[in-house]
Amino acid sequence: MTDKRPVYLNLIKIRLPTTGIVSFAHRVSGFLLFLAIPFSIYFLDLSVTSGQGYEQSLQLLQQPIIQIILLLLVWSIVHHLLAGIRYLLLDFDIAVDKAGSNMTAWTVIVAEACIMAAYVWKVML
Numbered sequence: 001m002t003d004k005r006p007v008y009l010n011l012i013k014i015r016l017p018t019t020g021i022v023s024f025a026h027r028v029s030g031f032l033l034f035l036a037i038p039f040s041i042y043f044l045d046l047s048v049t050s051g052q053g054y055e056q057s058l059q060l061l062q063q064p065i066i067q068i069i070l071l072l073l074v075w076s077i078v079h080h081l082l083a084g085i086r087y088l089l090l091d092f093d094i095a096v097d098k099a100g101s102n103m104t105a106w107t108v109i110v111a112e113a114c115i116m117a118a119y120v121w122k123v124m125l
């Protein structure tokens with residue numbers, strides 16, 4: 001009996017469907033939100049301890065690298081929320097078929113792109 005499994009798995013050649021991309025990004029955004037908890041607590045503690053701490057936290061938040069991290073964090077929040085709503089709909093047997101699931105995945109992608117564009121337009125520029 002010969003083994004027909006591949007010797008290695010080339011992750012670059014794998015092409016995920018839209019639903020797989022949304023699912024993977026949902027997991028990544030949840031992980032990023034989890035990693036952001038200690039830093040969020042630090043900034044909150046720094047900003048509420050005193051007026052000087054508040055000014056220091058404002059100065060830190062104006063740094064370009066922190067701005068990029070905040071942009072990534074906002075994306076994580078937006079994507080995790082929208083994809084979570086999509087998964088709740090799937091739990092209630094709404095849009096479970098292939099066409100409906102693909103439509104809701106594209107809806108999540110388009111909605112998060114619109115929200116992120118509005119965030120960049122309003123806050124970053």
